[in-house]
Every structure is written in structure tokens, then in C-alpha cells.
Amino acid sequence: MKKIAFLHPPPLYVEIGQGSLKALQENDGVELPLERLPDGRLTAPCREKLTVALKRFLKTKSWQPRARAVCAIGARGVSLRRLSLPAGTKEEFQQRLLLQIEGEFPLPPDELAWGWQQLGETKPLNGMMARQDLLVAAVKKEVVADYHEILRACGTDPVFTLAALARRNLCPQPPDSFAMLDIGNSQSELTLFEKGVPASSRIIFWGGENLSDATKDKLDELTQSINGNLAGRKLFITGQKISEAFTARLASALGNGCQCERLEVAAGGAVAQASRRCLSEAPVSSQSGNSPAGRLCHYECSAAISGLQKFTEQGGEPPLLLRLEQTSGAAASFADLDWKKWGTRIGSLVAALVLLPYAEALLLKPHLAKKVAAFKAEVVRLKVIDRELDFLRYLKSSQPPYLDTLYIFSKSVPPGTKFDALSLNSHGEVSLRCAFHDGQQVADFRTKLIDSGFFTNVTVEEQVPTPDHQRVSVRISAQEKPTAQLLALAVGPTADEIARDGKPAQPGAMPPGISRPAPGVLPAPRKETK
Amino acid sequence: MRPLTDRENRIVRFAVAGVVIYLALFYGGRLLAKKRSDYRQLAAEAQTLRRQIQPFQDKVLVVKKLMDDFHMDPAKLKKETVVSDASAAIQQAAKAGGLQLGPIRESPSHGSGNALATVQLEGSGPVPAVLTFLASLNRIGFPVVVDSAQFTSDKSRPGQVKLNLTIIILDFEQTKSPEAPHA
Numbered sequence: 001m002k003k004i005a006f007l008h009p010p011p012l013y014v015e016i017g018q019g020s021l022k023a024l025q026e027n028d029g030v031e032l033p034l035e036r037l038p039d040g041r042l043t044a045p046c047r048e049k050l051t052v053a054l055k056r057f058l059k060t061k062s063w064q065p066r067a068r069a070v071c072a073i074g075a076r077g078v079s080l081r082r083l084s085l086p087a088g089t090k091e092e093f094q095q096r097l098l099l100q101i102e103g104e105f106p107l108p109p110d111e112l113a114w115g116w117q118q119l120g121e122t123k124p125l126n127g128m129m130a131r132q133d134l135l136v137a138a139v140k141k142e143v144v145a146d147y148h149e150i151l152r153a154c155g156t157d158p159v160f161t162l163a164a165l166a167r168r169n170l171c172p173q174p175p176d177s178f179a180m181l182d183i184g185n186s187q188s189e190l191t192l193f194e195k196g197v198p199a200s201s202r203i204i205f206w207g208g209e210n211l212s213d214a215t216k217d218k219l220d221e222l223t224q225s226i227n228g229n230l231a232g233r234k235l236f237i238t239g240q241k242i243s244e245a246f247t248a249r250l251a252s253a254l255g256n257g258c259q260c261e262r263l264e265v266a267a268g269g270a271v272a273q274a275s276r277r278c279l280s281e282a283p284v285s286s287q288s289g290n291s292p293a294g295r296l297c298h299y300e301c302s303a304a305i306s307g308l309q310k311f312t313e314q315g316g317e318p319p320l321l322l323r324l325e326q327t328s329g330a331a332a333s334f335a336d337l338d339w340k341k342w343g344t345r346i347g348s349l350v351a352a353l354v355l356l357p358y359a360e361a362l363l364l365k366p367h368l369a370k371k372v373a374a375f376k377a378e379v380v381r382l383k384v385i386d387r388e389l390d391f392l393r394y395l396k397s398s399q400p401p402y403l404d405t406l407y408i409f410s411k412s413v414p415p416g417t418k419f420d421a422l423s424l425n426s427h428g429e430v431s432l433r434c435a436f437h438d439g440q441q442v443a444d445f446r447t448k449l450i451d452s453g454f455f456t457n458v459t460v461e462e463q464v465p466t467p468d469h470q471r472v473s474v475r476i477s478a479q480e481k482p483t484a485q486l487l488a489l490a491v492g493p494t495a496d497e498i499a500r501d502g503k504p505a506q507p508g509a510m511p512p513g514i515s516r517p518a519p520g521v522l523p524a525p526r527k528e529t530k
Numbered sequence: 531m532r533p534l535t536d537r538e539n540r541i542v543r544f545a546v547a548g549v550v551i552y553l554a555l556f557y558g559g560r561l562l563a564k565k566r567s568d569y570r571q572l573a574a575e576a577q578t579l580r581r582q583i584q585p586f587q588d589k590v591l592v593v594k595k596l597m598d599d600f601h602m603d604p605a606k607l608k609k610e611t612v613v614s615d616a617s618a619a620i621q622q623a624a625k626a627g628g629l630q631l632g633p634i635r636e637s638p639s640h641g642s643g644n645a646l647a648t649v650q651l652e653g654s655g656p657v658p659a660v661l662t663f664l665a666s667l668n669r670i671g672f673p674v675v676v677d678s679a680q681f682t683s684d685k686s687r688p689g690q691v692k693l694n695l696t697i698i699i700l701d702f703e704q705t706k707s708p709e710a711p712h713a
Contacts, residue, residue: 358562361569368572375579382586388604389589391673391702392596394644398675398700399668403661418683425678426698 009067011312012058012156015163015304016073016147018203019186021050023057024305025067030057040077042146051153060155062341069156070312071147072163072304073322075189075201078139079105082199087121087130097134105138113145113160114138117320119197135197137162137320148324161318164191164198166307167238169318170263179230182303183208183239190226192233208239216253223253230258238263238303265303400426401486405454412448414441418471428480430455435471439463442474449478453489456481601671604702613638613647616672616699620649623666628659629693639701646701648677654684654692663693673700 015022021032032053035046042050058067081104085096097116101109119133144160151158167180168191176196182189185208191201204225206218226235235258237247242262251260311318402424409422409432420433436442442463449458455478462475480486534542597603617636624631632652639645655663660681667674680694 358566361562361566365565365569365572368569368576372572372576372579375576375583378583379579382583384605385586385589385593389593389596391604391700392593392600395600395668395673395675395700396596400676402664402676402679406661419681421680421682423678423680426675 009060009064012067012069013305013308013312014069014071014151014158015166015302015308016071017163017184018074018076019184022302022305023054024301024309025058028057029301030054040140040143042150047146047150051150054150054154058154058156066155066157069151069158070308070318071151071158071160072166072308072318073139073144073147073160074163074203075191076203077143078137078162078201080198080200081105081136081138082119083116083134083136084131085134087132093132097136101136101138104136107138107140109138111141112138113141113143113322113324115161115320115322117197119195135320137198137322139322141324144322145324159317160322161308161320162198162201162322163304164189164201165318165320166304166311167191167236167263168193168196168198169307169310170238170265170303171236174236175234178234178236179226180236180238181226183237183242185240188222188239208241219249219253222250227254227256230254231256232258234259234261236261236263238265240302263303265301265306397483398426400424400428401480401483404486405430405480408449408452408454412445412452414444417441417445428482430478430480432476432478433474434476435466435473437471439472442472446476454481454486455479599669600673601669602673604673607673607702609646609701609703612672612702613699616670616674617649619670619672620651620667620674620697623670624651624653624663627655627663627666629653629655629663644700645698647699649674649695649697649699651695651697652693653695654687654690656689657691660691660693667697673702674698675700 010026013024017034018036019034021034023030023032030053032050034050035043037043060067083097083100083104085093085100087093088096098109101112101114105112105114114136115138116134116136119135121130121132147160148158163182164180167182168174171178171180174193174196176194178193180191180193182191183206186205188204188206188208189201190204192199204222206222206225235250235254237250237260244262247260247262251258254260308318405424413434414436416437418435420435421431422433423431436445442460446458446460449455458476458478460474460476462473464473465471466473613636617634621631621634630653632654633650634652635650636647637650638647653660653663664676664679667676675698677696677698679696682692682694684690684692
């Protein structure tokens with residue numbers, strides 16, 4: 001998963017040498033002088049100043065997680081051993097490794113910062129057990145603990161490896177056996193590699209200041225220090241201000257078939273352009289402790305830092321990490337919890353939880369008051385809406401169903417019936433005077449009206465034959481059912497009838513289901529579909 | 531009076547700070563609690579009003595539908611002119627349908643009841659025109675109810691129907707409780 005950039009600070013690369021500490025974060029670099037005690041540990045004032053200077057350099061945000069600090073330490077005090085252990089379970093392996101370390105190194109494992117790298121595995125042969133070949137590097141714990149403490153205090157999460165391994169990472173295609181010489185200002189570091197891993201590493205007290213003007217005697221001094229180990233090997237040279245001419249002179253001076261090659265450090269443009277804040281020009285121990293901070297000057301990145309950067313770019317970690325405590329990561333991280341910081345965070349959260357209701361009251365009250373005022377204004381309008389609704393409902397329920405009544409009549413009346421008068425009123429009273437052909441038609445008509453379900457009662461008040469006995473004059477009265485019951489009735493033309501009639505009614509045309517009546521007849525009967 | 535020592539000065543400063551903090555917490559807390567109580571009361575009131583208003587969303591929809599059906603907005607009706615306007619609209623609807631109008635009598639309502647006035651109208655025309663006129667009466671844009679209708683055949687003119695209508699113009703300000711006329 002891609003990390004969110006601003007939540008994760010960029011890694012810090014650190015090279016801790018004998019006389020100085022170099023750090024690089026993104027394009028910003030810093031070089032700080034170190035002062036050591038005779039046993040190699042940093043002096044107390046140096047530790048303090050280093051912490052202050054690094055804090056100032058890193059500008060760590062309190063809300064950000066700790067930046068990872070990948071540190072390369074010099075060869076001074078570092079012991080390297082090749083070990084071969086019988087294969088076994090993880091616990092067994094760990095126990096055997098601790099025993100081996102106790103046997104091989106002058107100090108017990110508890111007093112060492114140590115790490116191991118697997119070199120290979122020997123398969124079981126002729127009844128022998130399978131074995132694992134390891135490279136173990138160890139250094140006095142206090143030395144690394146000092147660095148660890150300083151870097152933790154600066155808000156980083158440090159891991160340590162050997163500077164020689166970091167530098168080796170810069171070699172494009174190293175042969176199996178070769179050597180690396182890192183030339184510093186006052187001393188140099190020679191590391192011999194066998195099968196790609198460091199076999200031995202030592203400090204040579206030979207500084208590389210004014211290399212271009214190095215006299216033959218000085219060069220001979222270096223040659224004598226390193227010559228014995230380099231016959232026929234390739235020697236990679238790193239360090240500041242190393243020229244091709246110096247490399248050629250050294251190769252010539254060695255004269256044992258050793259090929260010298262200068263390693264280009266500034267492989268990355270960013271590194272080459274990195275700037276340095278000279279936080280202190282003089283050594284920390286000197287009187288000019290309050291030297292100008294933050295001054296920018298040209299910064300030439302070291303080979304070790306470039307190598308560490310390359311590890312990160314390759315998406316991995318250095319193959320050999322020196323650990324102070326050989327414990328599980330979870331336990332270590334729990335032990336390393338910054339209680340003060342977390343306490344502050346928890347306290348802030350609790351305070352926010354307690355104060356939030358009050359803050360809500362203070363902040364949201366004006367907004368809520370506005371809303372309530374708006375609601376109250378709406379409530380006044382609600383009365384108007386209620387009144388209008390009541391009125392419109394009353395109006396709707398007051399509409400007598402005259403057209404429905406006429407539709408029922410048109411559906412029920414036999415053909416040839418003559419209507420003289422029809423009266424309807426809003427109380428649902430209907431009276432009708434008409435002439436039928438005979439009494440049977442009257443009875444049928446009455447039955448149909450009752451069957452329609454529209455009327456509560458239908459009364460034939462008077463039925464009188466005409467003087468010519470051709471017709472029967474009838475006076476009928478009926479009472480419509482209450483409106484609520486009428487609404488439940490599906491009065492009106494059915495879908496089939498509308499479809500049969502075709503087009504929808506035009507203005508001035510008969511309503512659906514009522515056909516045009518014969519002259520003088522009100523309304524025209526329709527053919528019964530029962 | 532002897533000058534206070536540094537320790538005493540510090541104690542006095544701490545004491546003053548403590549008292550100030552106590553007073554700030556005490557009175558500030560009470561003030562905050564009162565503000566919170568007011569806010570909660572206001573929130574409850576808003577909630578009640580909201581609940582009161584919520585059902586009206588449906589009512590508004592019904593009112594809109596009914597207003598569309600009747601082509602009428604009760605808020606725009608004026609009591610002073612509604613009778614004359616409604617009468618004119620009735621006559622207009624009758625003429626538009628092809629109905630020949632006869633005598634029209636208007637009688638104002640006296641006192642109680644929901645009616646503003648009653649209009650008695652006579653006319654004659656073919657059956658379709660009569661039915662169309664009846665159908666269009668509830669869409670003329672005024673609160674009218676046909677109280678009674680009488681249809682008689684016009685013997686002098688075959689195919690024509692005489693119509694005698696009694697129309698009530700409702701008083702929209704007095705009408706409160708709906709009650710069907712013959713419920």
C-alpha cells in the first residue's frame with residue numbers, strides 16, 4: 001500500500017565515523033563533529049550538542065511517526081566472524097548462535113550490539129548434519145547504545161549496519177574477492193571482502209588531506225599499511241577528493257598486480273546537490289561551541305550514505321543489522337513507547353471529549369436559534385395550509401355526483417324511454433318523471449338502478465298508463481348513498497368501454513360511456529352488456 | 531513590614547494562580563453548564579417543531595393536487611369580489627359549452643352557514659352542452675357547489691334540454707370542518 005507522504009517522514013541516512021557524523025534527509029545534509037572518550041564512546045557534552053543539532057536539523061513534527069534512521073558505523077571496534085551452525089529449529093538456532101558468539105567474541109552477547117547475515121547452507125552429506133554459514137558482526141553495546149539514544153531523542157527510529165557493507169552496495173559488479181579503502185581526513189578504513197561479504201575490516205591511521213600533493217613518502221606509508229592483503233585483488237577506493245591521478249599513483253606504488261578503481265559517489269543528482277548545514281565548524285569539544293548554525297555550504301555525500309540510499313531505493317534493508325536487543329519487534333516497540341507523548345495525546349482526547357458538548361453549545365447555538373426561528377415562521381404558515389386543506393377537502397366532498405347519477409341512468413334505461421323531468425339535489429335526492437313502453441321496462445329499470453349500488457332505495461311513486469295505452473308514465477324517486485360509500489363504487493365507463501369508444505372526449509362531447517341521445521330524450525340508453 | 535522572601539513570593543504567586551484557576555473553573559463551569567442547558571432546550575424545541583412540520587410535507591402535496599384539480603388557489607380569493615367573479619365565470623363556462631342562458635338570480639347568504647351567496651340559473655341547450663357545463667363547474671376557479679339541478683325536456687325545441695341550477699358559492703374563510711352534504 002502506498003504510504004501517505006506527509007504522514008511518513010522521509011528516511012534519514014547517517015554515517016557515524018570516528019571524527020564526524022554525517023546525516024542526509026532528502027536533499028538536506030549535515031555534518032557534525034564528534035568528540036570521543038578514550039574507550040570510543042561519545043563525551044556527554046558531545047551527546048547533548050549532537051541531540052540539539054540533529055533535532056534542529058530534522059524539525060520533527062510531533063504528530064508524525066518516527067522517521068527511520070539508517071545508520072552506517074565505521075569499522076573501529078567492530079569484529080567480524082564467519083560461523084557455521086548446524087541447522088535446526090528457530091529456537092535451537094538462536095541458542096546455538098548465542099553460544100557461538102559467546103565463544104568467538106571477547107564479550108558475552110548481552111554486552112554486544114550484534115547482527116548476522118546468512119551466507120549459505122551446506123546440504124547434509126555422508127550422514128553429516130546440514131549447516132548454515134553465517135557472518136556475524138559485533139561491537140561494544142555502549143558505543144551503539146549512545147548513537148541509538150541520541151537518534152531516538154531526535155524522534156527517529158534507528159537501525160545500524162556496517163559502513164563497509166553500505167559502501168559495497170555502490171560497487172557495480174564486484175568480483176568475489178576484493179578490497180575497499182575508504183580514505184577519511186585523518187584515518188582510513190580498509191575492508192577485505194571474500195565471496196562478496198566482509199572478511200575483515202580495520203582502521204589505518206592515514207589521513208587523506210591534500211591527496212593531490214601527497215608526497216611519495218606519505219603514499220609509501222599507506223602502501224606499507226595495506227600492501228600485505230591486496231596481492232592480485234581489486235581495490236575500490238572511496239573518500240572525498242579522490243582523483244584518478246591518486247588512484248593511478250597508488251596502484252603503481254602498490255605494484256603487486258592490485259587494480260585500483262575509484263568509486264563514483266555522486267551517482268544520484270540529488271545527493272550531489274545536497275546542501276550541508278555546518279552546525280558547528282569547530283569540534284564540539286572546542287570552546288566555539290556556539291558556532292553559526294544553519295549556514296549552507298557545499299556538501300559532498302559520503303560513499304556509505306550513498307550506499308544506504310541505494311538500499312532504500314532497491315526497496316530493501318542492509319543485509320546485516322546490528323541490534324542492541326535481540327527481541328521481537330512488537331516487544332521492542334512497546335518498550336520504546338514515548339509515554340509522555342502518548343499521555344499528552346490521550347489527555348488531549350479526553351479533554352476534547354469533555355469539552356466538546358460545551359463547545360457545541362457555544363458554537364452551534366446561534367445557528368440553531370436561526371433554525372428555530374425559521375421553524376416558528378413555518379408554523380404560522382402551517383395554520384394557513386391546514387385551513388386551505390380543510391376548505392379544499394370540504395369543497396371536494398361537497399361536489400354532488402350528478403354526472404355519475406346521469407351515467408347510471410344512461411346505463412339502466414331501456415331504448416325508447418322518454419324523460420320529461422329529472423331533478424337532483426345536493427342531499428342526494430333524485431326524482432324522475434318519464435314514460436316507458438310497458439310496466440316490464442319500468443321494473444327492469446328499477447332493478448338496474450338498485451343493482452348499480454348507487455342508491456339506497458328506489459321508489460316508483462306513480463305508474464300510470466297513457467290514455468292511448470301505448471306507454472306508461474312513471475314518477476320515480478331515489479336516494480343516493482352517502483358520499484363515502486359512493487366514492488368506493490367504481491362508477492363510470494370501464495376500460496373496455498373507453499377503448500370501444502376510442503378517442504377521449506372532446507370539449508362539448510358526451511362524457512365517456514354516455515352516447516348521444518335521441519332528440520327530446522334524456523340521456524340516451526346504452527346497450528346492456530350484462 | 532519585612533520584604534517577602536523568594537519562597538514566600540512564589541507561594542503567594544501559586545496561591546493567587548490557584549484561586550484564579552478555581553474561580554475560573556467554578557464560574558466558567560457554571561456559565562458553560564448554563565449555556566449547554568440552554569442549547570439542549572433549544573435543540574429539543576427545534577426537534578419538536580421539526581416533528582410538527584414534518585407531516586405538513588404530505589399535506590402540502592395534497593393541497594397542491596386539490597388546487598390543481600379545482601384550478602383554484604384559496605389564498606388568492608377575495609371575499610369582496612368572489613361572488614361577482616364566480617358568477618361571471620359560471621356564465622362564461624355556460625357560454626363556452628354552448629348553453630343558452632336564461633334568467634340568473636343571485637341571493638346573498640344571510641348570517642350563518644358556509645355559503646357566501648346562492649346563484650339560481652336557468653338555461654337550455656343540447657344534452658352534451660349541459661353535461662359539459664356541469665362537468666366544468668368545479669374547474670372554473672371558484673368555490674362553487676351545485677346544490678340542485680333540474681333537467682326538463684324542452685317540448686318546443688326537440689333535442690334541447692332545459693336546465694335549472696342552484697349553485698352555492700362557498701365562504702372560504704368560514705369553512706372549517708369538512709362534512710359531506712348528505713353523508
